[in-house]
């Protein structure tokens with residue numbers, strides 16, 4: 001699929017504009033600044049979806065934090081979770097006794113977050129919380145605490161600002177809803 005070609009044929013409508021996203025980052029950043037005051041949290045970005053959100057969020061946080069990344073994937077290029085979360089590349093930082101904040105673009109089934117939270121706790125983190133931009137509850141398969149989130153979303157397929165469709169469209173500045181026919185077309189290829 002050509003990258004961002006004919007985007008109007010793919011995107012049904014914008015769900016969150018750049019300004020909406022900025023407002024969410026500001027609000028979350030303020031809350032996290034209060035909640036992590038006096039702490040030195042380790043911010044763990046879940047690649048690849050979280051890249052844009054993380055970079056905007058941490059610049060709204062006035063906290064002495066460190067950043068590391070973990071590349072985890074359960075979807076690959078598939079449209080449905082495989083149910084198996086794989087570590088593609090791991091953290092470089094020891095999380096023992098650290099206050100860890102996982103940053104994610106979206107929580108959907110909840111399997112990725114559950115996997116990450118359990119792993120980091122097992123490694124001895126002092127606390128493990130998460131901050132996700134979008135909280136999609138319709139497909140949740142397990143009960144999981146989502147301590148911070150920007151907005152709830154319905155069951156639409158959303159792309160942009162890190163969120164992908166078959167690994168494309170992450171670089172859109174806004175978050176849009178995919179046209180159902182675009183999804184059907186790709187599924188039949």
Ligand code: PRP
Pocket residue numbers: 046047048049050072073074075076081104105106107108109110111112113164
């Ligand atoms: C996406 C997203 C979250 C996860 C959420 O990642 O970035 O990490 O799925 O879904 P879940 O709640 O159903 O587990 P994906 O595995 O597609 O990798 P990516 O971040 O590289 O796109």
